[in-house]
Amino acid sequence: MSGRPRQSYRTHDTVARWIALTTILAMLISLGLNALFIQLAGVWARPPLTEIGLLEKAAAITRIIETAPAAQRSQLAAAVSDEAFVVSWHLDRRELRLPYVEDPMFNSGAKILLPLLKSTDRRIEVYEPSDWTQNQAEAHYALLIQLQDQSWLVFAAPSRSWGLDELPRQLIVLLLMLVSTVLVALIATRRLATPLQRFAEGARRFGVDFRAPPIEPLGPQEIRQAILAFNAMQAQLQHFIRDRTQMLAAISHDLRAPLTRMRLRGEFIEDPEQQQRLFRDVDEMQAMINSALEFFRDDARLEPATHFDLAELLQTLLDDYRDQHLDIDFKGPARLVYFGRPLGLKRVLTNLLDNAIKYGSQPSIELRATADQVRIRVLDRGPGIPDASQEQVFAPFFRLEASRNKSTGGVGLGLSAARAIVLEHGGELTLRNRYKGGLEALVVLPVQAG
Secondary structure, eight states, X not given: OTHHHXXXXXXXXXXXXXXXXXXXXXXXXXXXXXXXXXXXXXXXXXXOGGGSSHHHHHHHHHHHHHHSOHHHHHHHHHHHOOSSOEEEEESOGGGGOXXXXXXXXXXXXXXXXXXXXXXXXXXXXXXXXXXXXXXXGGOOEEEEEEOTTSOEEEXXXXXXXXXXXXXXXXXXXXXXXXXXXXXXXXXHHHHHHHHHHHHHHHHHHHHHXXXXXOOOOOSSHHHHHXXXXXXXXXXXXXXXXXXXXXXXXXXXXXXXXXXXXXXXXXXXOOOHHHHHHHHHXXXXXXXXXXXXXXXXXXXXXXXXXXXXXXXXXXXXXXXXXXXXXOOOEEESOSOOEEEEOHHHHHHHHHHHHHHHHHHOEEXXXXXXXXXXXXXXXXXXXXXXXXXXXXXXXXXTXXXXXXXOOTTTOOSSOHHHHHHHHHHHTTOEEEEEEOTTSOEEEEEEXXXXXX
């Protein structure tokens, strides 16, 4: 009961809805951060006059010039001028050609300047470039301080850039906006990519292990629906495999019983030639039944995938052939860890090596690995296979020779089973004739994470 409300609530969590919300959220966050960054950058570029130490410097210059004789004040003002502002002394305010402003008083700055000037009654004015509405060519920043003798000291600057320059400020704003957008995009893509990645990992796990558990349905609705459909398909396949295994086990038992009775009845045939013919037919039928049941049941395909040393597996196979006085050349690394089903791959390699020994000469095997795949080549010198039949030999029960005698070959299921196992590992098995005679069987296996 507790799961149904959750399902109803999460039906609104769709990929389209998530993408739309992510886009809107990214835009809103970018706009909000942009406004915040611009405000902060504005403070960096144009900090308040009361916080940059300029008023303290102006007060010190004012005290020095105010104590000097009037004849020397202009020279002193020119001497203390620098790149930040130009200082000038004026006896009459009317010669300053200032714009008309209703209230030019610098009240906030006066709270700092008056104590520094040791005065309680002194006129202090400030002007900005926007105040010059009539003559923009003369627009500048100006700080006016009235001296005790009613003359004026003017601190003028063409621009006010005593903080961060415009280009670095814009670059910082752009960088911060980019970082915020990338963070939102990463969170959104992670929200969508994580369930897809888990889905892909679960599908790969099921590809190498039929007993793999179902995938937990997570993520937006479309992805959850796909996972649920995959889980249903996985359950049906597992049920089908179990039913087929049980059915084939029953068929195996039922078929062996009449063959046993036929062999027992053959013991009462007096004609030795007819008796041997019957026994050969019974043995051939028994071999065909065993091969077919082994192909269709194939318990090796149901084994769980694991990490194992593929090079050591090949060496073990070659040692078994040496015990039978069959030498097979090997080229490859001494150790190669691979993630797969060792019994299944052992059956593939055994089938290919048996064919190379049975139908050719000078059998050999090569093992090579790259970052994304493992390549196994089984080589021989022999008649090879006609080009038109190189795909047909993988069909069940297809044999190049018409005879089904055990001494010349099996029932045509070995290559079919070998290719099926390789395909279940996500690889491929191909055959091709060699340049100077013989056959090459190439097994290509992908490198998968465990």
